[in-house]
Amino acid sequence: MTQQPAVYAALAADGEQVDRLVADLAPADWARPTPAPGWTVAHQVAHLAATFRMAALAVAQPDAFTAMTARLGPDFDANVAHAMAGYLAEPPEVLLRRWREERAGADRALASVEPQHVVPWLVRPLPAAVLAAAGMMELFGHGQDIADALGARPERTDRVQHLVGFAVRTWNFGYQARGLATPDVEFRFELTGPSGAVWTFGPEDSSERVSGPAVDFCLLVTRRRHRDDLALTATGAEADRWLDIAQAYRGPAGPGRSPGQFSALAR
Secondary structure, rough: OOOOOOHHHHHHHHHHHHHHOOOOOOHHHHEEEEEOOEEEEHHHHHHHHHHHHHHHHHHOHEEEEEEHHHHOOOOOOHHHHHHHHHHHHOHHHHHHHHHHHHHHHHHHHHHOOOOOOOOOOOOOOEEHHHHHHHHHHHHHHHHHHHHHHOOOOOOOOOOHHHHHHHHOOOOHHHHHHOOOOOOOOOOOOEEEEEOOOEEEEEEOOOOOOEEEHHHHHHHHHOOOOOOOHHEEEEEOHHHHHHHHHHOOOOOOOOOOOOOOOHHHHHH
């Protein structure tokens, strides 16, 4: 490839942004609790390290990835804890170094394949570009948890367009996570990026619509803010219901965040 695809570059940039949050932390700050119950800053970084390790393996060694996932048990939380354990056993400086190594490995692996190249993943195979966007979703959500723990406010750019597209692609995950039937409906999404650019998805004539700031949309689908604290508007009964259950990841929904838990300045 002569030019790095935009989503690959965006993934690398988002990784660097999260890195800057933790690069100079004192050892005690790695033990700070984050809004995710039971998770410290170290847990968040360990989870990201494990996720990027799996991504690199899926792209570079698909057979090894498939063999690894075949050994996973049915308990989602237990699988997550097992993946993080080795990283959490390290002191902060080693955890930081290992996370950087895993991130770099995933970036190198992705750079070696075309965006449309299909790789195995946890639920079903994905084009490499979609896997990169999924990585951005992980960085956005867990990076927000770290920022909230540290009292920081992440800079958001139009790179979130890749995450928005991923969340639209996975709009039915919220139903699946709760064992609900996915409705036979097409949503219209009209979302405004940090630059003011407007990104639209779905049929223009749909009666079920979601609109508002793209960053708020990303906070919603990563379940890092309650819908009441976001400037998102739903038109239609199903769209309104969707704002309550939206998530861009598979697995348990978790408790999410409470209304008013964060000030508007912490969005």
